[in-house]
Amino acid sequence: MLDRLFRGNREIRTLKKQERANLVRRRLGELYPAPPIPLDHQDxxxxxxxxxxxxxxxxxxxxxxxxxxxxxxxxxxxxxxxxxxxxxxxxxxxxxxxxxxxxxxxxxxxxxxxxxxxxxxxxxxxxxxxxxxxxxxxxxxxxAFGEPAFPVDTHIHRLAQRWGLSSGKSVVETEAGLKKLFPKESWNELHLQIIYYGREHCTARGCDGTKCGICRELYPNRKTPVVWRKA
Incomplete structure (x- = not known):
């Protein structure tokens, strides 16, 4: 599915941060249109x-x-x-x-x-x-309550750096930066989508900022691995 989503984008230019955020949101929406809550619970x-x-x-x-x-x-x-x-x-x-x-x-x-x-x-x-x-x-x-929030876990903190959406100085900074880049109505779904993508495609060891579909599309000229700051 990833090959189909990312095939055909051959334009080589540097995207601005907001453009990168918009592309990320679009691609994640295509991959995970209705991401489930990963923790089993009743209430x-x-x-x-x-x-x-x-x-x-x-x-x-x-x-x-x-x-x-x-x-x-x-x-x-x-x-x-x-x-x-x-x-x-x-x-x-x-x-x-x-x-x-x-x-x-x-x-x-x-x-x-x-x-x-x-x-x-x-x-x-x-x-x-x-x-x-x-x-x-x-x-x-x-x-639980459907209130707009953007919880930042290890996957989100890592991917935000690889995608050039955050410097990674702190989890607090990552959260604040992502909230500015994405519309509030997308936060609750988007944080789950990023988590799933980070687990399945842009993993800590499986991708270094140059291998997964989104990293390649955001940075087609990137050759050097991204050293990300852990939370």
């Missing part, structure tokens, strides 16, 4: 839990663990009742399981005590929960 709370667990862990591994967790602790009250050690027993295969079990227990307690067991719908309230940083809050706001 806002289980999505929040899954996103918290996904830090420094693959979505595949999280999806292997959460069915058992959600069966016995699919609500804040049940998570609190399960207790820190009960949570840890289930999520132990996941990286950083000790700290994540503590955070899930504290998060559930706060939801029960202060939010009536309801996941809050603001960035400030979400980021005040244990283990919830700006990226996690952004994912929940975007995917």
């Amino acid at each position: 806002e709370f289980t999505l929040l839990v899954a996103v918290l667990l996904s830090a420094q862990c693959t979505d595949k591994k999280v999806n292997e663990v959460t069915p058992e967790l959600f069966e016995v602790a699919g609500t804040p009250e049940k998570m609190l009742s399960l207790g820190e050690q009960g949570i840890l027993r289930i999520i132990r295969p996941i990286g950083l399981s000790n700290s994540k079990s503590k955070n899930l227990y504290r998060l559930a307690n706060r939801l029960v005590e202060e939010h009536g067991c309801i996941v809050p719908r603001t960035f400030d309230e979400l980021e005040a929960l244990a283990g919830v940083g700006h990226k996690t809050a952004s994912v929940v706001m975007a995917q």
Whole structure:
């Protein structure tokens, strides 16, 4: 499919940053017209839990663990009742399981005590929960509540640099830069599209900024690999 999408573009010139952004959005829309949420969940709370667990862990591994967790602790009250050690027993295969079990227990307690067991719908309230940083809050706001957000994970941070959309100095700068380049109504879908493309085509080791379809189309004259700054 990539060959078909990128075949025929033979114009050799330097694209401006906004032109690159427009091309990226168009190509990703062709490849992933309806990108699914990669983390299995049933509601806002289980999505929040899954996103918290996904830090420094693959979505595949999280999806292997959460069915058992959600069966016995699919609500804040049940998570609190399960207790820190009960949570840890289930999520132990996941990286950083000790700290994540503590955070899930504290998060559930706060939801029960202060939010009536309801996941809050603001960035400030979400980021005040244990283990919830700006990226996690952004994912929940975007995917659970449909609020415009642009969560930046490792894939997005890497591809934004390879595509000349960000200097990569920081995740904060990458997020701000992408929000300026893309219309707000595209953010929620686009961040998923970039993640899928980064996993399947423009991987950390499989592409160096000169090999995948989008990199080649954006920079047809590029010969030197792009050294990207990690988040």
